[in-house]
Amino acid sequence: MAALLGLMSLGMVLRNLIKGLRVRQGSKAFEGIRWWKLILVLCTLVGYGIAFETFGFGICTFLLMVLLLGVIGRKKGWITLAVSLIIAISSYLIFVVLLGAEFPKGFLGI
């Protein structure tokens, strides 16, 4: 019974959501949005969460920066790599070494 009520509520929510979207097609709320960027950012953040404990803070931060700067920021390869490396190293030094934050070390120990 509860599941049925839940499904019905979900159906109503979806119906209204689609209706709302249709109504707003004339308005500017969803105009010109670069969805791929938003989806990529969200996927990158989820990926960071998934990989954080396995790969450790250092590597994950570096990969996060490469993705955000290179793919979304569309910077040149060497700039992306250099900036990502600088950010990863400096954030490791500030948060782990200086502030003593406890982050997962991953298989490489960083």
Add this chain to the structure above:
Amino acid sequence: MLEYVVYGFQVALQPENLLYCFIGVFIGTLVGVLPGIGPIGTMSLLIPVTFRLPPVGAIIMLAGIYYGTQYGGSTTSILVNIPGEASTVITCLDGYQMARKGRAGPALGIAAFGSFIAGTISIVGLIFVAYPLSKAALKFGPPEYFALMCMGLVVLTFLTIGSMYKALMMALLGLLISFVGLDFFTSTPRFNFGFIDLLDGVGIVPLVMGLYGIAEILNNLESSMDREIYETEIKGLLPTLQDWIVAKWAILRGTIIGFFLGVLPGGGAILASFASYAIEKRVSKYPEKFGTGVIEGVAAPESANNAAAQAAFIPLLTLGIPPNVIMGILFGGLLIHNILPGPFLIKDHPDVFWGVVMSMYVGNAMLLVLNLPLIGIWVKVLKVPYYLLFPLILLFCLIGVYSVNNSIFDIYLMILFGMVGYLLPKFGFEPSPLALAYILGPILESSLRQSLSMSRGSFTIFFSRPISLACWLVVVSLLILQMFPHFLKKKISIMNGSKV
């Protein structure tokens, strides 16, 4: 009273606290200048950092960020027509026009001096109101607290730009989220859907960081990342005598409006700046010139937002009720340090109360120095490209949210609230009622249940006590007012700062 003020200055002027105050106002100005991250995101980001600080220093720093952003936000509004903060949106109208006419210096000057004057008057008001209010609040029992918080939520939803019904829905959703976790009377798990991580409830940091930090970045990324930075020459930061003559009443009116709207639940700096601009336009002899670069159009909202930022501390420090989301974060920050804001704060922790209040005065003086002679530095900060800024903000969000409980689950929660915070405004829903209701939820629930225990289950307890009854009358009046379309139109025009 004077001895408390002296004591407050003694606490605030300790080298350690001076440093925290400086860090706070510096970060506040920086965040105010940089569009893309606001005070709410920054404060929630820094909450984990404050765990290791002494309580007075932590709150002085967090408070500094809040009123610092009010100063910093005006710089971008005036120089590049991009509001650094929501509370400085209205400053763009006349501030940028003044800059285009070559009067960027006086605009920045009047914004900083106006903020300083408003801040000073507001602190004096805070000192005189807070002490008697906290004495009166000692007479408050759970029914009064419950009624007061319900009133706060209804006032917040009433003042929200847009539909009140949608705001009420958001407030209810916020309350629901606050109920997740163990019931604090019976220790029964509630709404955790089998997730062990949710037994402690939804944390304030993932919720606020998601709703404001991540959502803000998604909003900025949805369109082009290129920002046009104009080259503006700034000369003569001191307003002329004529400017002062024209702006002095605007500053005073802005301060008074800001002070009273800041104390109101849900009021805060944003509403104060819009309302003061609208009123300034109404009382002006030349309303048609507003928007073309009149100095009152800068002085009034800038004074109002700073006065409101400081007045907002009154309900938090005296009643223990945060009037807006930012005060809610400070409320959380105080609780983390085992300090319960409320009527007992002045008696139990005079160092926190008087130290924080007096640090605001010190902070205002620091901000005056930071914002006028160092304006060139902030203009350079504006040129930091967003493609470099947003990955850093995202990284800080991830690190900040993880370090609270060392929990990956909190990262996922933050992402979820980020998506929610991004989509809600698209459908006309404001996230602020949700966040404030979530913060007030636990106190609201415990007050309700304590009241009902006192009355053995009878709801008449809420209507038989005068303070509680008065609050309910306000709630009913606001809900009835909402039904009149004429009044609604007037409210919308005031919020938009137009047609008044």
